[in-house]
Each structure stands twice: as structure tokens, then as C-alpha cells.
Amino acid sequence: MAVTIRIPHLLRELTEGKDALSVDASTAGEALERLEERYPGIRARICRKDASLQGFVNLYVNDEDVRFLDRLNTPLKEGDVLTILPMIAGG
Amino acid sequence: MDRLSKEQRQRYARHIALPNFGEKGQRKILESRVLCVGVGGLGSPVVLYLAGAGVGTLGIADSDVLELPNLQRQVVHSSGDVGKPKVETAKKRLRELNPDVTVETFHERVTAENVHNLVADYDVVVDGCDNPETRYVLNAACYSAKKPFVHGSIFRYEGRATTFTYDPGTPCYRCIYPSSPPPGFLPSGAEAGIASPVPGLIGMIQVAEVLKLLLGEGDLLVGRMVLYDMLAMTFREVRIAKDPGCSLCGKEAGAGLS
Numbered sequence: 232m233a234v235t236i237r238i239p240h241l242l243r244e245l246t247e248g249k250d251a252l253s254v255d256a257s258t259a260g261e262a263l264e265r266l267e268e269r270y271p272g273i274r275a276r277i278c279r280k281d282a283s284l285q286g287f288v289n290l291y292v293n294d295e296d297v298r299f300l301d302r303l304n305t306p307l308k309e310g311d312v313l314t315i316l317p318m319i320a321g322g
Numbered sequence: 323m324d325r326l327s328k329e330q331r332q333r334y335a336r337h338i339a340l341p342n343f344g345e346k347g348q349r350k351i352l353e354s355r356v357l358c359v360g361v362g363g364l365g366s367p368v369v370l371y372l373a374g375a376g377v378g379t380l381g382i383a384d385s386d387v388l389e390l391p392n393l394q395r396q397v398v399h400s401s402g403d404v405g406k407p408k409v410e411t412a413k414k415r416l417r418e419l420n421p422d423v424t425v426e427t428f429h430e431r432v433t434a435e436n437v438h439n440l441v442a443d444y445d446v447v448v449d450g451c452d453n454p455e456t457r458y459v460l461n462a463a464c465y466s467a468k469k470p471f472v473h474g475s476i477f478r479y480e481g482r483a484t485t486f487t488y489d490p491g492t493p494c495y496r497c498i499y500p501s502s503p504p505p506g507f508l509p510s511g512a513e514a515g516i517a518s519p520v521p522g523l524i525g526m527i528q529v530a531e532v533l534k535l536l537l538g539e540g541d542l543l544v545g546r547m548v549l550y551d552m553l554a555m556t557f558r559e560v561r562i563a564k565d566p567g568c569s570l571c572g573k574e575a576g577a578g579l580s
Contacts, residue, residue, distance in 0.1 A: 322474065
């Protein structure tokens with residue numbers, strides 16, 4: 232399934248400035264694996280060592296937070312958009 | 323409050339002319355008390371517009387003194403104010419803008435010790451903070467006092483806003499971010515940079531939320547968060563939900579006052 236991952240400004244230093252990329256994945260977790268293959272090191276900014284999401288990073292499939300779906304097992308369908316939303320703190 | 327004076331009727335004429343606002347709405351605004359924590363990037367436009375709108379009492383809390391790199395976006399202050407406490411320079415400007423407004427200043431850091439007294443005296447609290455710790459402290463205090471907390475946060479070209487009313491079934495700040503990032507995860511504004519329009523836009527969303535809360539009109543940003551990206555020029559909205567496992571407001575939470 233071709234899905235789009237949106238990269239937040241905070242993590243673009245790891246993606247050569249790219250704001251989005253298209254990967255083939257059938258779950259949210261798989262999409263993050265594809266992202267890690269492309270940009271090694273990025274998953275450590277999003278997930279804990281046990282591969283669960285960090286408490287200060289949210290992952291949305293379209294407009295829904297995966298924490299209230301099936302977390303990283305949330306299934307994806309063709310055309311879905313994954314948005315990585317780490318906390319931002321400026322004011 | 324007594325009826326508006328002739329001068330007030332002129333000053334607020336464009337509000338009074340609005341459907342759902344009127345003289346009654348303006349009187350509510352004039353009788354209200356709003357606390358803005360931080361008079362930096364977000365807080366500067368927030369307090370300017372709240373003062374212009376006639377919020378009767380504005381509390382402003384900030385422990386910083388003004389520095390030259392602040393002025394690129396912190397427009398409530400002036401060049402001659404560098405080195406002075408931000409709460410004082412903001413107060414001076416707000417009184418010039420609107421003498422109807424009483425400004426209460428707190429030149430101190432908001433902590434778990436002082437937050438409850440601070441929040442108790444206000445109807446609505448606005449988030450102009452620059453760090454997660456202060457936001458967690460304010461979120462907990464606003465949750466326990468059931469005071470609406472209007473959140474904004476910014477980074478580089480990106481900004482977010484949402485409103486926490488703490489009504490049953492609605493999320494709090496900790497529902498969205500259960501834990502704080504380790505030191506160094508989030509670069510400071512000084513390292514990362516901040517595009518000046520971002521706090522202006524997010525601050526205006528916060529002001530709009532405050533006015534609607536005070537008036538009791540319109541739909542609030544509750545259970546949803548606006549995401550603004552200046553470079554892409556997009557506004558998006560994502561749903562945010564109450565986390566039943568939230569350590570502050572979830573089912574298993576303790577006193578929830580940490």
C-alpha cells in the first residue's frame with residue numbers, strides 16, 4: 232500500500248530537508264520501519280527502545296491519533312497520510 | 323457592570339455592532355479576568371489584542387527581562403525596553419493602548435508552588451509558555467480549578483493551538499503528551515529559530531478562543547488541534563482525545579495535582 236509520511240520541521244534535519252515521503256506499508260509500524268531504512272536514526276526520535284511511541288510524539292493516520300486506534304499495528308490503506316507530530320514547546 | 327460610558331461605546335463600537343456580541347457581550351469582556359503566562363512570542367500579540375478588546379483585568383506572568391533578539395516578534399515591547407522586566411514593559415504599552423484595562427504583573431516563574439494561587443483569580447488562562455514543564459504545571463492547576471486553558475506552541479515555521487476546558491470526556495495537555503521529552507530533544511528557540519508570523523497567527527487563534535469562552539459564543543477548539551505550517555501555507559486540524567490512562571485526568575489518576 233502506498234502511503235505518505237509527513238515529516239515535521241523538527242525531524243527534517245534527518246531527512247535532508249524533505250517534508251514528506253511515500254512508502255509502501257500495511258501498518259503504521261511498518262511505515263516507520265520503511266522510514267528508518269531510508270533515514271537511519273530517525274525512529275529513535277519517535278519510538279522508545281521497546282519500539283512503542285514516545286510519550287511526547289504523536290502519530291496520526293489521517294486525522295486520528297494511532298494511540299486511540301491500534302497504535303503501531305494500526306492498518307493502513309492506499310493513500311493514507313501518516314503525520315508525525317512531536318511536541319513543540321516554543322512560545 | 324453599569325452601562326458602558328459614551329467613550330466605551332465608541333471604543334468598542336465594532337464589537338458592539340457584531341451579532342452575538344453587542345453591548346452585553348462587551349460588558350462581559352470588560353468584567354472578565356484573563357491570565358497570560360509568558361509575554362514572549364505568543365504572549366505579546368495575545369495581551370495586545372486582549373487589551374484592545376477590553377478584557378477588564380489582564381494578569382501577565384513572566385520572569386524574563388527583555389533582550390534584543392526578542393523584539394523581532396515580541397511586539398508588545400519596545401527597543402528602549404531592553405534589559406527591563408517584560409511584565410513591566412508590556413504593562414506600560416497595554417495601559418497606553420487601553421486605559422480601561424487593569425494590568426496585574428507577576429515577575430516570577432510559574433511553579434507548582436505558586437500556580438494555584440495565580441490561576442485562582444482568573445476566568446481563563448492563556449499559554450504563552452516556552453517549555454513543557456510550565457505547561458504541565460498550568461495544565462494540572464487549570465484542571466483542578468476547572469479553568470479553561472488556551473494552548474499555543476510554536477517551533478520554526480510551525481504552530482499549534484487547542485483549548486482545554488476540562489469538561490468530562492475532553493482531553494487535557496497530558497492526554498496529548500503523556501511525558502516530557504528528554505533534555506536536548508527540543509532545540510531552544512535561540513538554536514532553532516522562529517519565524518515571526520507564526521506566534522502572531524497562533525496568538526490570534528488563542529485570542530479568538532478567549533473571547534468566545536468569555537462570551538459563551540461559537541465553537542471552541544476542544545478535542546481538536548489546529549496545526550499551522552507557514553512554509554506549506556496550510557492549516558490542518560487533527561482530533562485529540564481524552565486518554566483514559568492519562569496520569570492527570572484519566573480513570574486511574576491520583577489526586578492529579580502534581
